[in-house]
Each structure stands twice: as structure tokens, then as C-alpha cells.
Amino acid sequence: MTETNAPSTQGVPVQRESAHDHAVAGRTAGSSLVTDRGRTTIAENVVAKIAGVAAREISGVHDFGTGAARAFGAFKGRLGAENGVTRGIAVEVGERQAAVDIDLVVDYGVAIPGLAAAVRDNVITVVGRMCGLEVSEVNVAVDDVYLPSQDESSGTTGGARVQ
Template sequence: MTDVAYEHQNETPSEEEAPAAEESSPAPQISVAGLKGKITVADEVVEKVTALAAMQVPGVADLGGDLARAFESVRDRIGFGSKRANQGVRAEIQDGMVAIDITIVILYGHVVMEVAAEVQSSVATSVAQMLGMEVVEVNVTVDDVRLPGEGKADEAAA
């Protein structure tokens, strides 16, 4: 887990500058001026956000390399847990900057380079927006192509 420190200063207007509150429903004023603390984001959080963003890209069939997918298939068949949400993703946070490695499987019929580029873009955008971190690199490895007739339907029938 990597610590990421964010400083937040909240300037509250002075009483003279603050708008007059309605008399009928006084809202409690909570001041966060001078609030101290740190926010810690685990690498696993970045990995899950990355996996979700990648799986939303048209043409991405699955995440992870051959070995990881085989292991997950065995786990699924023996009923030992469910698929890990961050399979095939590795993230490293350092000084509020994120480097991500992701391994994907492409659906047959999609242009590999276009799907991989879209994964890079989608992952970088999602991580930056959801976590407020700077994404310095997204490395995409295309490990396999899922052919028509392969996939989850065949595994369920087996």
C-alpha cells in the first residue's frame, strides 16, 4: 500500500463576507479549516478501477495472461472463490503518480492496436478522474485473441 498525501486548505469567508443565513432554518456550520490528516490509496484500488475501465472498452474479452486465466478457471470450477477484479493488472503509486501494467485478451474481429490504444486512454482517464492521481504510463500487453465460440459460454457448459 502506498501513502499519498494531499493537502487541503479550505478558506472560509469572514462573517462580513458570508451571506446572511435564512432565519427559518439555520444550517449547522462545519469548519474544516486547518484540518490535518493523510489519505492513503492502496494499489489494489487503482488496479480495480483500471480493470473496470479496460473491460468497458469494446473488443476487450478478458484480463490477464494465459496462466492467470487458467488459474482462475480452475478456481471457478472447484468453487474456490470468485474471479479477482484486478486480474491481469499491476499498479504502482509513487509520489501521487501512477504507473499501470495491464494484460488483455482481444475479441476476434477487432483491430488490436485500436483496442489497446482505447484501453490506454480509458484507463488513464478513469484513474485520473476517480482517484485524482496523475497517470504517467499505461502499458498494455495483448496476450491472446478470443475466437468465436471460445469463452465463458464454453466454460459454463464444461
């Protein structure tokens, strides 16, 4: 409950919030991470994994990360390491908000502005639902375009042009 009978400064009442008001305000804003009964913290790598999976759900997203990050990931994969779901995802997490940066590789032929908007919307929705965080921004950087012919040139499909 907000007090308006509190001391005033230059004739304007000073409003003070109780712990209960603070908790209720947090719940109405979509966050129950900080309440009068305790605090819940969510690690950045947790939010990054959730954001990565949410972004992968969008058709037209081929991969994540810059060229160097993808090459390093491929090298680690050959050594038996797990393909990191957080590659190309960077997050900052506060008490109630998160900001997400995503480096994408898109499939050729996909409208990039529409894809970026779909990724942004899905990440905001999923992170908000799962973590109770308000996502203040999702920055999408398209670093490459995947061409189906790239598989052919690497020898994974079809035969070579010259033998």
C-alpha cells in the same frame, strides 16, 4: 506563495515553496492527495480494481491475464472463488502518480492498436477522476485473441463434429 527574496546562489534567487504553495500546486496538477491538511493514500489493489473495470468498459476486450493466469482463475472459479477483477492488472502507486500494466485477451476482428489506445485513454481518465492520481503510463500487452469457435470446441454451444 513563493518567496523570491530568499538567499541566492551565484546571483540566482532560490525559490522556496510554502506548504500552501505545495497544496495549490498539487490541486492544479489534478491531485489533492497531499495537502497542508493531510495526506490521502490509495492502495494498489484499489487502483488495480478501478483500472480493471475501466478497461472492461471498452468493447473488444474479452478477458485479462496470461494463459496461465486465466487457467488458474478458471480453476478457482470452479471452487467457488470470486473471479478477480484485478487478474492481468499490475499497478505501481506513488504519492501523486500511478503506472498500470494490463495483460489483455482481445476479441477476434478488433483492431488492436485502436483497442489499446481506447483502453489506455479510459484507464487514464477513470483512475485520474476517481483517485486524483496522474497516470504516468498504461502499458497494454495483448496475450491472446479470443475466437468465437473456442466456445464451440469446449462443448458450450452446438454439437460435436464427430460422434
